[in-house]
Amino acid sequence: MDFNSSETLLEHPAEGPRAEDELPQTAAAAVKVVIVGGFGVGKTTLVGSVSEIRPLTTEETMTQAGVGVDDIVGVERKTSTTVAMDFGRISLNDELVLYLFGTPGQQRFWFLWNGLFDGALGAVVLIDTRRLEVSFDVIGRLEERGVPFVVAVNTFPDAPVHGIEELRTALDLPAEVPIIDCDARLRTSSRDVLMALMRYLHSLAAA
Numbered sequence: 220m221d222f223n224s225s226e227t228l229l230e231h232p233a234e235g236p237r238a239e240d241e242l243p244q245t246a247a248a249a250v251k252v253v254i255v256g257g258f259g260v261g262k263t264t265l266v267g268s269v270s271e272i273r274p275l276t277t278e279e280t281m282t283q284a285g286v287g288v289d290d291i292v293g294v295e296r297k298t299s300t301t302v303a304m305d306f307g308r309i310s311l312n313d314e315l316v317l318y319l320f321g322t323p324g325q326q327r328f329w330f331l332w333n334g335l336f337d338g339a340l341g342a343v344v345l346i347d348t349r350r351l352e353v354s355f356d357v358i359g360r361l362e363e364r365g366v367p368f369v370v371a372v373n374t375f376p377d378a379p380v381h382g383i384e385e386l387r388t389a390l391d392l393p394a395e396v397p398i399i400d401c402d403a404r405l406r407t408s409s410r411d412v413l414m415a416l417m418r419y420l421h422s423l424a425a426a
Contacts, residue, residue, distance in 0.1 A: 248314060251338050252416065254305070254321040255361065256345035257353025261373045261403035262321040263305050265345060269409035270307025270319065304335055309413065317413060341420050342368040343412055345403065348378045351389055358390060369419055371401040371412045 254262045267274045305321030320335045342361055346354045361368050370392065383398050392398070399415050402408040
């Protein structure tokens with residue numbers, strides 16, 4: 220995925236914001252959304268693919284310090300990890316802007332989630348069907364905090380395909396929580412997930 224990291228931005232601090240990075244003058248409402256999920260499910264990829272501005276990432280190279288601490292079963296080839304957050308922005312229309320905050324996946328960084336959840340209107344839970352178990356604690360924390368969420372099933376090669384109701388049962392989700400297929404690498408697919416979240420939040424408000 221080609222997008223600039225925070226390190227790249229720091230190398231060119233004098234450039235200033237690009238015209239496309241400026242908030243549209245027509246923007247009337249801004250909503251904070253968190254992108255959560257287990258380690259290696261594609262949160263950084265989703266934020267980077269859908270953001271209309273240069274995303275801020277805090278990816279660092281994985282080191283021996285994480286051996287025996289981080290659960291990398293199923294993602295053994297992963298060489299970097301988010302250690303603080305990812306940040307991006309997308310305008311869903313001329314008036315509504317979403318600020319996207321991607322959370323770190325390893326449990327040793329979960330203490331950062333409390334601040335990222337503050338003020339969030341809703342969340343996207345990104346899952347990998349090869350490792351559904353890494354999503355259980357994530358969903359539990361959202362439910363404890365009362366943060367509404369949708370579930371996005373990210374596309375991975377050779378990942379098992381399950382029916383929606385089968386996934387709902389496995390994740391112990393209420394019938395009203397939307398479950399959407401997603402390819403986090405594609406802007407249109409990631410945008411569809413965010414639109415599904417907005418529709419879900421609207422339905423909750425109307426109810």
